[in-house]
Amino acid sequence: MVRDRDEAGRARSARPRDGLGRPLPYGETGVARQPEGVVRTPEESLTEAQRLLDAGRPFHAHEVLEDAWKSGPAAERELWRGLAQLAVGVTHAARGNPVGAGALLRRGAESIGPMAEAHPHGVDVPGLVAWAHELAExxxxxxxxxxxxSIAPRLRG
Structure with missing residues (x-):
């Protein structure tokens, strides 16, 4: 079986994807993917993720936030992981999967909740936690x- 591989030889589907990250048949025109493994400052990560959320591309925002999660300091991993989970929750909601959306929104809120008083990098943690629980319901x-x-959150207050 022949598998698509990236430049480093890792298995990676080369199928085009739609704006919500769903695979399309080979040969169709998809939405450009976010480059993976990009190290950004927290400001750059939040700005790019918000731009993608506002554009209706939460799957792509999740990839930006996942890069921050993987490349950031250990003390901030739960913040970035939780924000990525919130973006995936929006992705599931927009794909018509309410069960998956609710689970990811709640999980993301739980991950970032302990940082509610700190407002790391200007992230509106209390507002996001409330938004996530309300949308999950x-x-x-x-x-x-x-x-x-239409359901994208504001990451910063």
Whole structure:
């Protein structure tokens, strides 16, 4: 079996993806993927993730936040992991998966909750925790999958 590989030889699907990260058939035009492994400052990571969330591309925002999680200091890993989980929760909601959305939104809120008083890098942790719990409750009641940009959070207050 032939597998797609990246430049480093790691297995990586070369299939194009839509704006919510779903694989499309080979040969179709997809949305450009976020480059992986980019080391950014916290400010750059938050700005880029917010831009992608506002553009309705939460899957891509999650990739930016995941890079920050993997490259940042150990003391901040839970912050970045939780923010990435919130972006994946929005992705699941916009894909019409309320169960997955609720689980990821709650998990993300739990990850960042302990930082509520610190406001690391200007992140509105209390606001995000409240938003995540409210959306997790609401997502199962949507008649159809909401547009990702319409439910995107504000990362900073």
């Amino acid at each position: 609401r997502v199962g009641r949507f008649g159809e999958a909401p547009a990702a940009a």
